[in-house]
Amino acid sequence: MSDTRKRARKRFGGYAHKKQRGSRELEVGAQGVLITCNMNERKCTSEAFSLLNEYADALYGPEQPTDSPSEEEEADEDAEAALQKEVCQIRSSITARQQRFSAVSSGANNVLFIRTHGVDPEELVHHILADLHQTKKRKSRVILRMLPVSGTCRAFAEDMERFLSGHLQRWFQEPRRATYQICFRARNSSHSRREDVITAVAGLVAKMNPLNKVDLTNPELSIIIEIIKTICCVSVVTDYTLFRKYNLQEVAKEPTNQSTGPPEAANQTQESQSGEKAEGDRSKEAELE
Template sequence: MSKADSSNYKSKKKYFLKKGANRRTLDVNLKGFLCSCNSREKDCIKESYNLLNEYADKLYPAVLNPSDNETDEQDISESLSKEISGLKGTGPSSERRFQVIESGAKNFLFIRTSLENPAELAEAIIKDIHDSGSQKTRFLLRLIPVEITCRATPDEIGKAFLKISEKHFKDSPQTFCVIFNHRNNNVVSRDEIIKLIADKVNETRSDHKVNLKGAKLSIIVEVIKGFAFLSVVPDYLKYKKYNLLSVCSQEVSSDK
């Protein structure tokens, strides 16, 4: 192969790799889990898949695809070899239940899910760890459910929140708080977003109350680069902001 042909081949190879990778990057209207770790991203991916699959199998046995058990090891192996570049679907018309995607921040992974209610699964995991007092992970530190993703602008965050707010705040008065974090983004204002979200909660019902220390519902807004990850999480403060290591500590277990 000549140098010119070799150069042309390498350029095409890079193009196709980039094109394929785009299918596994962040987008709007995704559901999933933000997973934090401490540098050991490959180990975090493996633990996240194992934990999510274990509890999803228990919580949603009817939606388990027949091929899931056969391909879990392959999925984990592929994800480790590709680090956090994601996995392809297992069939032409279905998605994997869990698919790792780069979040845009170091030590933060986003695992996309095809499940309808990621907050329900995360709550089941955190409650079981709390009640049993058993440590389930070493490298996966925090598991934050994500009900919807959107572009990181106040207008888009407000619109995305409205899509998930009614099921949490319409039927009865709640105590709530807004938890805002940002990484690799200094454009979105914390105060602006908190006021925006609080105003929309009160537009749903006027009898909701803010409680910064013991809110029943926590509205999570995580901004990473150009995307925002939103969810409404029950007992988020009670369960140590869904820190999997802290919630199974002796101190927490003794509160039962």
């Protein structure tokens, strides 16, 4: 094992692992939206597709329908037509997998992953939260949080270091600079230690530009790291505190004067009451300290 890989594992607290994953599962290289719900995944999936399509149509225009075989191809039963029909069916199957939104297994209970194609998940989700925050319209009953995922990698030391070293440059590489926080959660995973990951990510950001500073009160950017089994989902978002940790239920609530504590503390209390505990997976969430 190379010294580089050893150092990466020490920093991120990870271990080597090899496993093949199916196309219907959350996998490396995916972009999309991670969605948590309260014990009703079927209803949550329906709500998620409806909400994502509504706002995607507004941002990007209606999705174009896929091609289907013509009536003549259906009627023609000779060998050449049958072969052509089979080719068309294969092409239609490939096209269907490349539709704008498709659900794949996340690997955790009460957590959905909607894979996106031709859509910027960070732009789309921020647009949804901004509209709900402004209008205070409740457009979901079972969706709790909706987090964009701009990239995924294997949740092991050398993989995370290699991926994040390039992925985070868009926001933090000199001459860019920003205040930030790191939010971490792990589900069905025990090989990635919270403190190790947070410390390692903060070190990478500092190397990109020493002027990048931690701000837990009102950061310009929030680095979201969600690990499910052996997959690490990453995004960098704005307005994370303003939009109540991207909680659709909380962001649509009318403001009240009953809370005397800071918004973040009030939000954490509300989330625990609204069903975050019902996700059913052992998970941890922390911010950089």
